[in-house]
Amino acid sequence: LDLKHLLKEAKQRIPPVLSTLDDPMDLDDKAFELTGTRGCAYCGGLAHRITQCPQLEKHKLAEVSDVMRKDMFGSGGYGGEF
Secondary structure: OHHHHHHHHOOOOOOHHHHOOOOHHHHHHHHHHHHOOOOOOOOOOOOOOHHHOHHHHHHHHHHHHHHHHOOOOOOOOOOOOO
16 A cells, blocks of 8 residues: 555556555545645655654654753753762
8 A cells, every 4th residue: 555655646657456455545535625635744645644644753752852851950950069
């Protein structure tokens, strides 16, 4: 199905073998009518929706790790000696 979506995204001809495969993203037409976007609203990929977006997941993990690394005493720390 990934190849089918890549071909569709590149506006190339989809072979009959791939056309016969059942594709849950074909139901995306209803979602397109409601939201106005095809595929993922975050990255624009056609093979998934935003709920399964790998790029969004990486972004969320990066934000969480940044929060965990922040200094608890501010930007420069305490600065004095203990």
